[in-house]
Amino acid sequence: MLRVKRxxxxxxxxxxxxxxxxxxxxPILYTLYLSTTNxxxxxxxxxxxxxxxxxxxxLFSLDSDFFPVLWxxxxxxxxxxxxxxxxxxxxxxxxxxxxxxxxxxxxxxLLLPWAAPSGITALIWKFLFQYDFxxxxxxxxxxxxxxxxxxWLLNPTLAFIAVVIVNVWLSYPFFTVVILGALQSIPGxxxxxxxxxxxxxxxxxxxxxxxxxxxxxxxxxxxxxxxTFQMFNTxxxxxxxxxxxxxxKPGATEFVMIYMYNRILGASxxxxxxxxxxxxSITLFALLAALTYLGSGLGTRLPELSGFREART
Amino acid sequence: MSQKLPTxxxxxxxxxxxxxxxxxxxxxxGRRAVAGLGTRLGLVGVYxxxxxxxxxxxxxxYYVVQASFAGAQNLYTTDLHLFPAHFTFAxxxxxxxxxxxLNWIGNTLLVCGLTALCGLVCSTSGAYALARFRFAxxxxxxxxxxxxxxxxxxxxxxxxxxxxxxxxxxNNLLGLVLIYSAGAIVFCCWNTKxxxxxxxxxxxxxALVDGATPFQAFWHIVLPLATPALAVAALFTFxxxxxxxxxxxxxxxxxxxxxxxxxxxxxxxxQSDFRTPWxxxxxxxxxxxxxxxxxxxxxxxxxxxxxxxxxxxN
Numbered sequence: 001m002l003r004v005k006r007x008x009x010x011x012x013x014x015x016x017x018x019x020x021x022x023x024x025x026x027p028i029l030y031t032l033y034l035s036t037t038n039x040x041x042x043x044x045x046x047x048x049x050x051x052x053x054x055x056x057x058x059l060f061s062l063d064s065d066f067f068p069v070l071w072x073x074x075x076x077x078x079x080x081x082x083x084x085x086x087x088x089x090x091x092x093x094x095x096x097x098x099x100x101x102x103x104x105x106x107x108x109x110l111l112l113p114w115a116a117p118s119g120i121t122a123l124i125w126k127f128l129f130q131y132d133f134x135x136x137x138x139x140x141x142x143x144x145x146x147x148x149x150x151x152w153l154l155n156p157t158l159a160f161i162a163v164v165i166v167n168v169w170l171s172y173p174f175f176t177v178v179i180l181g182a183l184q185s186i187p188g189x190x191x192x193x194x195x196x197x198x199x200x201x202x203x204x205x206x207x208x209x210x211x212x213x214x215x216x217x218x219x220x221x222x223x224x225x226x227x228t229f230q231m232f233n234t235x236x237x238x239x240x241x242x243x244x245x246x247x248x249k250p251g252a253t254e255f256v257m258i259y260m261y262n263r264i265l266g267a268s269x270x271x272x273x274x275x276x277x278x279x280x281s282i283t284l285f286a287l288l289a290a291l292t293y294l295g296s297g298l299g300t301r302l303p304e305l306s307g308f309r310e311a312r313t
Numbered sequence: 314m315s316q317k318l319p320t321x322x323x324x325x326x327x328x329x330x331x332x333x334x335x336x337x338x339x340x341x342x343g344r345r346a347v348a349g350l351g352t353r354l355g356l357v358g359v360y361x362x363x364x365x366x367x368x369x370x371x372x373x374x375y376y377v378v379q380a381s382f383a384g385a386q387n388l389y390t391t392d393l394h395l396f397p398a399h400f401t402f403a404x405x406x407x408x409x410x411x412x413x414x415l416n417w418i419g420n421t422l423l424v425c426g427l428t429a430l431c432g433l434v435c436s437t438s439g440a441y442a443l444a445r446f447r448f449a450x451x452x453x454x455x456x457x458x459x460x461x462x463x464x465x466x467x468x469x470x471x472x473x474x475x476x477x478x479x480x481x482x483x484n485n486l487l488g489l490v491l492i493y494s495a496g497a498i499v500f501c502c503w504n505t506k507x508x509x510x511x512x513x514x515x516x517x518x519x520a521l522v523d524g525a526t527p528f529q530a531f532w533h534i535v536l537p538l539a540t541p542a543l544a545v546a547a548l549f550t551f552x553x554x555x556x557x558x559x560x561x562x563x564x565x566x567x568x569x570x571x572x573x574x575x576x577x578x579x580x581x582x583x584q585s586d587f588r589t590p591w592x593x594x595x596x597x598x599x600x601x602x603x604x605x606x607x608x609x610x611x612x613x614x615x616x617x618x619x620x621x622x623x624x625x626x627n
Binding site for chain 2: 001002004006008009011012013015016017019020023024025026027028030031034087090091094097099100106108109110112113114115116117118119120121123124125126127128132133135137138139141142146169201226230232233236237257260261264265274277278281282284285288289291292293
């Protein structure tokens with residue numbers, strides 16, 4: 001700690017605080033304000049304060065899309081996380097196996113998706129999923145004949161699976177790195193001791209590896225849950241939130257951020273209800289902030305870790 | 314193999330002990346043989362898994378690279394082509410000559426570069442104050458930073474639109490820089506602050522005792538020492554900008570030939586064409602991804618050490 005004059009402290013802090021007030025704080029406060037009005041495209045000149053009406057409509061109205069979209073998003077988060085953990089764990093175990101030849105080579109290859117710019121790879125994956133010319137269906141035709149074709153992005157369930165696959169492709173290297181780091185810090189004597197005590201490979205994994213890796217996994221998992229929950233780019237670039245089955249229901253991959261975006265900028269929306277969407281945003285923010293506090297409460301350093309992961313969200 | 318040793322030792326046991334010991338050794342050997350077979354099978358399994366994962370990890374890269382060298386007859390077909398039948402550079406030429414690829418790259422470099430710069434300039438002195446000074450409201454600021462970190466800019470879409478409209482920065486790259494800076498400042502501040510927390514304070518104290526002003530201590534002592542953390546923060550900010558689509562799409566409206574877009578918007582507009590020019594798309598993707606991936610791989614170690622010192626290590 002340095003003892004300095006108050007003036008100095010203010011001078012050091014000022015640029016950051018001013019900038020943050022304008023571009024961080026003001027937009028949030030303004031969104032909060034909007035969420036209590038009936039502001040929409042059609043009444044942008046004479047909108048008025050309506051209290052918590054938007055929130056009531058969002059949370060308690062029967063035709064509100066909030067809960068369907070939220071469940072859909074949570075399902076996506078859970079499915080993705082399970083896949084991340086399984087694929088990340090298996091790859092890390094394989095890369096930690098001293099009997100495997102050429103480990104540095106495998107490591108570079110398996111971590112390659114991490115280095116790729118995610119926006120571009122999302123568009124590449126969209127190409128791979130294409131029905132007629134996409135290589136995935138072309139491979140299928142090699143085995144199952146010309147009429148074969150999986151409607152990857154046209155069928156709701158398949159589109160959901162497709163965006164899970166892409167997210168797994170993008171995110172498993174992060175888990176591989178985190179788990180591999182934890183595995184390499186397990187002292188070799190433990191393996192020896194477990195072997196002498198007669199533990200089989202599964203028992204060793206279950207009772208030695210897993211408990212020792214978990215502390216490193218929890219922050220990574222929370223962080224990934226948060227980033228997947230608010231995922232926009234990758235999914236939007238592939239499906240735009242579709243496919244839409246009925247005009248009344250959100251699309252199968254219309255997760256929270258995409259839903260919000262489509263309700264404001266979507267081509268089919270004539271009269272965006274900014275006030276209502278602001279209430280949606282604020283509710284989501286409350287959820288995200290709660291998750292972040294939960295994460296930091298677990299003794300983790302989410303902001304730094306998120307930087308570590310950031311390059312690829 | 315060391316496994317043979319115990320059995321050999323057992324043979325030398327006196328006769329009286331031999332039977333049970335031998336029995337035990339035999340059973341042990343049998344179990345070991347099974348385990349050995351299991352390990353070998355397991356090893357084959359691990360290799361098989363690695364090969365499958367390699368295909369999964371590399372296929373998108375491979376396919377897009379070969380597609381960038383293939384002619385249209387290879388791409389608009391329902392049959393699989395894993396090698397270009399007629400190797401051609403035409404897609405690369407077209408990407409550079411007919412599409413405003415260089416403009417997109419230039420715009421993206423400008424936006425990301427300015428965002429990183431703005432993030433660092435606005436946050437570094439603040440991060441220093443949070444790390445080194447104690448004052449009323451410090452805890453509150455830290456807590457606010459943590460909360461803001463959880464706020465994706467996308468949530469304030471309407472507010473940002475109105476803000477840029479008021480500042481006459483809509484459809485302007487600087488408007489995009491301003492919005493991106495919101496996230497950049499928070500991230501840069503937090504990363505730098507944790508890095509400085511771990512940096513010894515004695516040098517600055519000595520400088521102050523010798524009559525330096527706090528600003529001189531910050532400028533001449535702390536900034537040079539904090540370079541790794543600043544570089545990491547800048548790189549992350551830079552790379553986040555490369556991939557951002559939603560806010561860019563909000564701020565920028567394509568002009569007649571789309572030369573005012575950022576790279577990801579341009580690539581997206583290529584794909585949403587009525588007849589997607591896959592070959593050109595593939596060539597454009599390769600041109601931009603390759604340098605980024607090379608940078609990432611060379612910077613990776615540096616990344617990790619910069620962040621580790623910034624508090625990631627546990």
